[in-house]
Every structure is written in C-alpha cells, then in structure tokens.
Amino acid sequence: MSLRSAFVPASALIVFLLLWEGLVRANGWPNYKMASPSDLGPAFTKHWDLFLVMSWQTLWRTVVGLLLAIVVGTGLGMLMGFSRLMRDALYPLLVGFNAIPKATVVPIVALMFVGQHDFNTILIAFMISFFPIAVSVSIGLSTLEPEYRDILRSLGASQATIFWKIALPKTLPEFFGALKVAVTLAFIGTNLMEIVSPHGRGLGALFDSGKTNSDYPLMFAVLVMLAFLGIVLFYVVVFLERIFAGWADR
Amino acid sequence: MYPMIKIEGVRHAYQTPTGPLPVLDGLEMSLDEGGFVAVVGPSGCGKSTLTRLVSGLMKPDEGRVMLHGEIVAGPRSTVGMAFQNPVLLEWRSILQNVMLPLEIVSNSLSKTERVERARYLLSLVGLEGFEDKRPSELSGGMRQRASLCRALVHKPEVLILDEPFGALDAFTREDLWQTMHKVKEQESFTGVLITHDLREAIFLANQVIVLSGRPARTQYVLDVPDTGPRDLEHLYTPEAAEMLAILRHQIEIAQGRAPSDQEVA
Ligand SMILES: Nc1ncnc2c1ncn2[C@@H]1O[C@H](COP(=O)(O)OP(=O)(O)O)[C@@H](O)[C@H]1O
Numbered sequence: 392m393s394l395r396s397a398f399v400p401a402s403a404l405i406v407f408l409l410l411w412e413g414l415v416r417a418n419g420w421p422n423y424k425m426a427s428p429s430d431l432g433p434a435f436t437k438h439w440d441l442f443l444v445m446s447w448q449t450l451w452r453t454v455v456g457l458l459l460a461i462v463v464g465t466g467l468g469m470l471m472g473f474s475r476l477m478r479d480a481l482y483p484l485l486v487g488f489n490a491i492p493k494a495t496v497v498p499i500v501a502l503m504f505v506g507q508h509d510f511n512t513i514l515i516a517f518m519i520s521f522f523p524i525a526v527s528v529s530i531g532l533s534t535l536e537p538e539y540r541d542i543l544r545s546l547g548a549s550q551a552t553i554f555w556k557i558a559l560p561k562t563l564p565e566f567f568g569a570l571k572v573a574v575t576l577a578f579i580g581t582n583l584m585e586i587v588s589p590h591g592r593g594l595g596a597l598f599d600s601g602k603t604n605s606d607y608p609l610m611f612a613v614l615v616m617l618a619f620l621g622i623v624l625f626y627v628v629v630f631l632e633r634i635f636a637g638w639a640d641r
Numbered sequence: 642m643y644p645m646i647k648i649e650g651v652r653h654a655y656q657t658p659t660g661p662l663p664v665l666d667g668l669e670m671s672l673d674e675g676g677f678v679a680v681v682g683p684s685g686c687g688k689s690t691l692t693r694l695v696s697g698l699m700k701p702d703e704g705r706v707m708l709h710g711e712i713v714a715g716p717r718s719t720v721g722m723a724f725q726n727p728v729l730l731e732w733r734s735i736l737q738n739v740m741l742p743l744e745i746v747s748n749s750l751s752k753t754e755r756v757e758r759a760r761y762l763l764s765l766v767g768l769e770g771f772e773d774k775r776p777s778e779l780s781g782g783m784r785q786r787a788s789l790c791r792a793l794v795h796k797p798e799v800l801i802l803d804e805p806f807g808a809l810d811a812f813t814r815e816d817l818w819q820t821m822h823k824v825k826e827q828e829s830f831t832g833v834l835i836t837h838d839l840r841e842a843i844f845l846a847n848q849v850i851v852l853s854g855r856p857a858r859t860q861y862v863l864d865v866p867d868t869g870p871r872d873l874e875h876l877y878t879p880e881a882a883e884m885l886a887i888l889r890h891q892i893e894i895a896q897g898r899a900p901s902d903q904e905v906a
C-alpha cells in the first residue's frame with residue numbers, strides 16, 4: 392500500500408469526524424440527542440472488555456452465517472444456473488422469501504428455537520444474505536456462452552470438466568460482487584437478532600443495554616464498532632477477490 | 642478410399658415449444674481429405690446445425706454423417722472448432738488459452754511439447770510475443786487468430802470454422818484470409834468454413850456449397866480450381882468474377898428472390 396492510498400482515506404475519516412464533532416458542538420446538542428466523537432473514547436475505555444467479548448460474538452456468528460450462505464447460495468445458484476426447470480421452479484420462491492422483511496422473521500425464529508441464541512442468530516444472518524449469492528451464481532452460470540460448451544463438449548469433456556475449467560472461474564467475479572453485498576447483509580441479520588431478542592450476547596445486546604441505561608455514547612460507540620467490523624470483513628472479501636478473481640479487474 | 646466427410650440424405654428438425662422446426666432436408670456433401678469446403682446460405686437456414694452434426698454434438702433425425710466412412714455417433718476429439726465469437730478465457734494467458742484442448746484430449750505430449758506446439762501455432766498466425774498477454778489486451782482480429790490456434794492445437798482431422806471472420810472489419814478479414822492460406826500449407830486438416838462472404842468462400846475453399854432456405858438442402862455445388870496460396874488480386878480475375886456471379890445468383894434463388902433454374906426451364 393502506498394503512502395497516498397493510506398493517506399487519502401485516513402484524511403477523509405478525520406475530516407468526517409471533525410465535521411461530526413463540529414456539528415454537535417455548533418448546535419449544542421446534549422448527549423441524549425447525539426453523541427460526538429469525543430464522547431466515544433471514554434465509552435470505549437469504560438467498557439473495553441465488553442466490547443472485546445461482544446464484538447467477537449457478533450463477528451463469529453456473522454461469519455458462520457455467511458459461510459452457510461455461501462454454501463447454500465452457491466448450491467442453489469448451481470441448481471438454477473444449470474437447470475432451466477429448477478430456475479423456473481425456485482426463482483419465484485426465492486424472490487418471495489427475500490421480499491419478506493427479516494425483522495418479522497426474527498420473533499418467529501426466536502420462538503421456534505427458544506434459547507438457542509447462537510443458532511437463531513446464525514440462521515437470520517444466513518437467511519438475509521444467501522439470496523444475492525444464489526442469484527449471482529445462477530446468472531453467472533446461465534450466461535455462459537454456448538460456444539464454450541460446444542468447444543469443450545466436442546473434445547469429449549464431461550460436464551464436471553466444463554464446470555471446473557470454465558463455468559466456476561467465470562462466475563467468480565459475480566460471486567465476489569454478491570459476497571460484498573452479503574457481508575453487509577449478514578451483519579444486519581446478526582444485529583437484528585441480537586437487538587430484537589437480546590440474550591446478553593453480541594454488539595446488538597450491548598446496544599440494547601445502552602438504550603435501557605440511557606448511555607447514549609455507548610450506543611454510538613457500538614455503531615462505530617459495527618462499522619469497523621463491517622469494514623474489516625468487507626476488505627477480507629476484497630482481498631480474496633484480488634487473489635481469486637483479480638483477472639476481472641480491468 | 643472413403644471421402645473425409647460424407648453427408649447423405651440428412652434430415653433434421655429441432656423440437657420447439659411450438660412444434661418441430663425442420664432445419665435440414667436433403668443435405669448432401671462429400672469432401673476429400675485435405676479439402677476445404679465453404680458453406681453459404683441464407684441466415685438461419687441451418688449452417689451451424691450442419692457443423693454440430695459433423696462435430697458429433699448432435700445426431701440427425703435421418704440420414705448419415707460419416708467421417709472416414711465411419712458414422713459419427715458422438716463428439717470426437719479429432720475435430721477442432723472456432724466461432725464468430727472467439728470466446729477466450731479471460732483468466733488465462735493467450736498461451737494457456739491455446740493449450741486448453743490439450744488438457745482435455747488425451748495425448749502423450751509432455752508439458753514442454755504442449756507449450757512448444759502452442760507457441761509454434763501462435764507464431765504461425767503472427768501472434769509471436771503475445772503468448773503471455775490476456776485476451777482483453779488483444780484486438781478482435783488477434784483474438785480470432787488465437788481462437789484459430791486453439792482449434793488446431795490438438796491436430797484435428799477436421800477444422801470447423803463457423804463464420805470466424807464475420808465480425809471483423811474488411812482489412813482485418815483479408816489479413817486473416819492470407820493467414821488461413823499459410824496455416825493450410827503447414828497443417829494438414831480438412832476444413833469446413835461457414836461464411837456469408839462469397840469472396841471469402843472462393844478465396845479459401847476448393848468447393849463451395851450453397852444451401853437453400855430453411856429447411857436447407859444442398860442446392861448447388863461449385864468446384865473452385867487453383868486453391869493454393871495466392872494474393873487478393875485473384876479475386877479480381879475474370880474467372881473469379883464468373884464464380885461470384887454464379888454464387889450470387891444461387892444465393893438469390895436460395896433466398897427466394899430469383900426463380901430457380903428448373904422453374905425458368
Ligand atoms: N437448439 C435449437 N432449438 C431450436 N431451434 C434451433 C436450435 N438451434 C437453432 N435453431 C433454429 O434452427 C434454425 C437454423 O439454425 P442455425 O443452424 O443456427 O442457422 P444458421 O447457422 O444457418 O444461421 C434457426 O431458425 C434457428 O432459430
């Protein structure tokens with residue numbers, strides 16, 4: 392990373408924080424209206440042990456939900472990409488499922504699997520994030536130029552060979568594009584469950600406790616922490632994308 | 642001696658939601674080993690279908706398609722194909738793209754022999770120095786050259802070219818015609834070229850087949866004398882003009898824009 396590529400985003404961040412601080416001070420907003428960046432430091436140091444534990448819980452459950460979404464999403468995408476019949480059958484179902492706001496699913500899931508908080512949270516993270524992956528993989532596969540198939544099949548290649556040599560690598564750019572969206576969605580899913588059905592676990596629960604105790608700086612600190620985790624995970628995906636689909640970068 | 646490619650009384654219809662669509666009806670063709678046939682006909686008449694029959698990707702409803710006197714029962718790796726869309730894989734270098742068929746067709750070549758074979762073909766078509774480039778770094782004409790190398794790398798007996806130069810500008814296309822002659826001199830294969838360019842047909846082929854409108858039958862066969870390498874001047878000789886006039890007339894009949902010879906007589 393060059394000095395410039397680190398300097399530009401860093402200064403943008405500083406400018407953003409200054410504007411935020413300035414806005415709060417200029418308006419004389421009290422903490423219960425809007426905390427300012429200078430309140431965040433104390434909030435973090437006061438609860439640093441909680442932040443560590445809760446962040447880890449939010450992170451691992453999000454990642455597990457995401458991995459599940461990758462496995463199931465890729466599987467569904469392959470089904471729909473290779474079989475016209477499956478696409479016609481599954482697509483409307485998936486669209487309908489995806490259209491349901493997940494906030495309404497949270498209480499249902501919480502009731503169905505009472506007490507299994509880890510499982511519930513992972514389930515919601517998964518449910519909210521597999522859709523873009525399934526769609527992108529199916530589109531990637533079904534838009535494979537017929538010429539590829541003809542060239543390889545005329546040489547006697549099997550369907551599996553065509554998949555590994557051409558269909559799969561060709562789909563990777565779309566897959567990673569969808570994964571970037573899915574990362575953000577999975578975080579939303581995890582936090583929905585943690586906030587709506589708090590079991591004292593995860594950043595969502597910490598946010599909720601800030602709410603009950605009217606600790607507004609804590610609530611803002613949680614938001615910042617969530618943003619930070621989201622950025623980290625997003626760039627992990629970007630990093631993997633560079634390795635596996637860097638060729639699509641033009 | 643059997644002809645390399647023989648097609649006899651082929652009929653074929655595609656099954657579509659609105660019923661069968663007859664595409665070929667009375668297709669005949671005979672081409673000796675080392676020959677080069679150009680197939681012309683109205684668009685949508687069934688030319689690509691013909692290539693899929695020869696390459697074994699499809700079987701005809703009726704009639705026989707034979708290579709070396711042997712009925713084509715399925716895909717055989719002795720065929721090489723190139724299309725209007727060069728479909729090179731973007732995550733592979735040009736060299737790796739050309740070597741793709743060698744990863745699929747069973748062969749006894751070592752890694753270095755494969756690389757040598759691919760490099761040789763690339764230099765033959767004028768792509769020396771582009772081996773490590775990505776497809777997106779090449780012009781349309783260069784990509785088509787690479788696609789041609791890929792079709793030839795496993796030394797196929799039959800080379801099928803389905804409108805390979807159709808999307809190129811006129812100058813690039815004429816360049817590629819010259820390249821084709823060069824390739825024909827060095828490599829031994831029997832060629833089937835689908836084209837809608839009559840000048841291309843008589844410049845490259847020793848036999849031109851005109852297909853009728855759909856469902857296609859073999860409507861006219863023209864033998865082209867003097868098929869060795871030559872320059873573009875040959876397209877402006879009186880002999881060439883005469884052949885082009887005949888073919889143009891046949892195409893008009895196939896399109897239904899001129900009465901057929903029987904009707905006239
Ligand atoms: N797989 C298919 N299923 C149904 N119809 C097809 C199929 N492939 C081609 N056709 C139809 O058959 C006709 C001939 O196709 P094709 O051989 O590709 O023609 P050409 O290459 O001469 O333009 C066209 O009308 C086309 O729409």
Ligand SMILES: [Mg+2]
Nearest residue numbers: 688689690803
């Ligand atoms: Mg065609």
